Amino acid sequence: MQTGSSFNQDWLQNWQAKIAIRITSIILWTLSFISMVVAGILISQVRDNVERSQNIILDHLAYQIYQKTQQKPSFTFDDLRPILDHVIGHEYISAVSMEYAGTKKSYGQKEDNFQQISRTIFIPDPLTITTYTTPIDEIVRSKQIEIFMLFSTGIILLGGFIGLVIDKSVKKPFHHLESVAQQYTSGKHSVRANTDRHDEFGTLALFLNQMLDRISVNEQKLQNEVNEKTIAHEKIKQQRDALQQLTSELTQARDLANDANEAKTIFLANMSHELRTPLNAVIGYSELIKEAPENRNNQALMDDIDRILMAGKHLLRLINQVLDISKIETGKTELVIEAVPVKSLIQDIFNTLKPAFEKNNNRLKLNIESHIDVIYTDPTRIKQIFFNLLDNANKFTHNGDVELHMQTRNQQLIVSIKDSGIGIEPGQLKHIFDEFVQADTSTTRRYGGTGLGLSICRHLIQLMGGEINVSSTPGQGSIFTISIPLIQNKDQGAL
Amino acid sequence: MIHILIVEDNDMNREMIRRRLELHSFDISMANDGQQAIDMAISGQPDIILMDMSLPIVDGWQATRKLKSLDETKHIPIVGLSAYASKADVKKGIDAGCDAYEVKPIDFERLLKTINQLSPE
Numbered sequence: 001m002q003t004g005s006s007f008n009q010d011w012l013q014n015w016q017a018k019i020a021i022r023i024t025s026i027i028l029w030t031l032s033f034i035s036m037v038v039a040g041i042l043i044s045q046v047r048d049n050v051e052r053s054q055n056i057i058l059d060h061l062a063y064q065i066y067q068k069t070q071q072k073p074s075f076t077f078d079d080l081r082p083i084l085d086h087v088i089g090h091e092y093i094s095a096v097s098m099e100y101a102g103t104k105k106s107y108g109q110k111e112d113n114f115q116q117i118s119r120t121i122f123i124p125d126p127l128t129i130t131t132y133t134t135p136i137d138e139i140v141r142s143k144q145i146e147i148f149m150l151f152s153t154g155i156i157l158l159g160g161f162i163g164l165v166i167d168k169s170v171k172k173p174f175h176h177l178e179s180v181a182q183q184y185t186s187g188k189h190s191v192r193a194n195t196d197r198h199d200e201f202g203t204l205a206l207f208l209n210q211m212l213d214r215i216s217v218n219e220q221k222l223q224n225e226v227n228e229k230t231i232a233h234e235k236i237k238q239q240r241d242a243l244q245q246l247t248s249e250l251t252q253a254r255d256l257a258n259d260a261n262e263a264k265t266i267f268l269a270n271m272s273h274e275l276r277t278p279l280n281a282v283i284g285y286s287e288l289i290k291e292a293p294e295n296r297n298n299q300a301l302m303d304d305i306d307r308i309l310m311a312g313k314h315l316l317r318l319i320n321q322v323l324d325i326s327k328i329e330t331g332k333t334e335l336v337i338e339a340v341p342v343k344s345l346i347q348d349i350f351n352t353l354k355p356a357f358e359k360n361n362n363r364l365k366l367n368i369e370s371h372i373d374v375i376y377t378d379p380t381r382i383k384q385i386f387f388n389l390l391d392n393a394n395k396f397t398h399n400g401d402v403e404l405h406m407q408t409r410n411q412q413l414i415v416s417i418k419d420s421g422i423g424i425e426p427g428q429l430k431h432i433f434d435e436f437v438q439a440d441t442s443t444t445r446r447y448g449g450t451g452l453g454l455s456i457c458r459h460l461i462q463l464m465g466g467e468i469n470v471s472s473t474p475g476q477g478s479i480f481t482i483s484i485p486l487i488q489n490k491d492q493g494a495l
Numbered sequence: 496m497i498h499i500l501i502v503e504d505n506d507m508n509r510e511m512i513r514r515r516l517e518l519h520s521f522d523i524s525m526a527n528d529g530q531q532a533i534d535m536a537i538s539g540q541p542d543i544i545l546m547d548m549s550l551p552i553v554d555g556w557q558a559t560r561k562l563k564s565l566d567e568t569k570h571i572p573i574v575g576l577s578a579y580a581s582k583a584d585v586k587k588g589i590d591a592g593c594d595a596y597e598v599k600p601i602d603f604e605r606l607l608k609t610i611n612q613l614s615p616e
Binding site for chain 1: 507508511515518549578580601
């Protein structure tokens, strides 16, 4: 800003000076030209004038001398002296000589190079009067110098006068406008130019004022906008800070949650290990007692041992399922996709479950669409799902039917498992897939189970990109329907 | 008679496995820790080793690696037998050199099958 304003100042001053000089010099050049012409004319006439004036003086002198000689015919040269005295010393005449009747007398001082002009009058004898003047060239030169000096002085004086006038009429209003502009630039925004003048400067001042008004308004607008933007910016900054704060808090919370989750996973893994060791002893010793030949005939002991074994195996299943849930929830479960021959898979499951079905006197009907052969899925997980659902269906059904229906529709594998068992109360249906939920607590007592099986099933099915639904009529049975997107090959499963 | 070395630090479990295997006519010797297992394997030359993993002094993974690196013992099949039951744990055991890996609580029938598969005759 500082350099800019000083630059403006210099520029203004230079410009102003130039204008003044230019106007003055134009006028002076014009005057000089006219003066030169006039002076030239005057100078060119100097010689004629001098010659003429000398001749006139001489004629006049001759006439006066003539008159004197007429008044006093017996004159002497000294009688004529007073007349000569009037002439000597004027118009470059420094001496006058007279010659009459063989007598010659000179008055004044004369030099050799002096120019001589003579007149002869007859009274009746000839009287020759001769004037001695400075040579005419010298006179002309000196006259010319005189004229030149006169014009020069005139021009200089005129120039000064014009400069003064310009200074008054041009420089002053310029200076005023400049000062206004400068003051405005340096921050005094209330300053305005004086508009009293009725010339162009008055108009210029008016326009300058209008311009300054407009700049002030625009500046105010701009300032307001800047203020608004600053406030907005401040708000954004605050919001950003708040957001950052929130993000960092969330990150902390997430880290804490992750740590907690990690701790939970580690805890569960350790718990699993620590529970398995005594459970190994419980199951192992129970089986040992069962196997010991001396106990084989003690039926009551065998029944008790079976109960211990059942409880031990239930506990083992619980441990496995808790671990499963934990792994699924922490996203640590990965599917290993393989080609699975689905019919033989179902057959395997059924073989395992056959004793349980026979115990409850249930029939299993398989209805698998004939074209279904190999599907690409995780064999362990799909087995776990089917096993769980069929086991459940059998568990809650007595002397009835369990039907497995498998079909493909729209690139989906759709499997429904229908039983004719006790069914589920409508109020319980929506909670059936939640962890540790069975239809009611008495069910657990009557039918066993962990309350984790269906939850794991749903998690695994979701992991496969599918869904599971249930519908049920209490007293008539339930239908669980799974639909899983069909994978065309092994690689696709990696997606 | 097949000679089995049971390596197990838990007295109760070691005793249970011994008694159950003896019912199936195996010749049993027992070690309480990994170092003892290595010593006994070298001196006793068992037909098969059942190796717990969480053991004092030298753990099961170290002992397995050691046994598989020694000329005198590297031919002896080792069955990992541990309450570390996840897939990752199984892999860790196999990576250490176990020929098979069974989780606790023991599925005894499976264990018998595995023993029969791995033993020399």
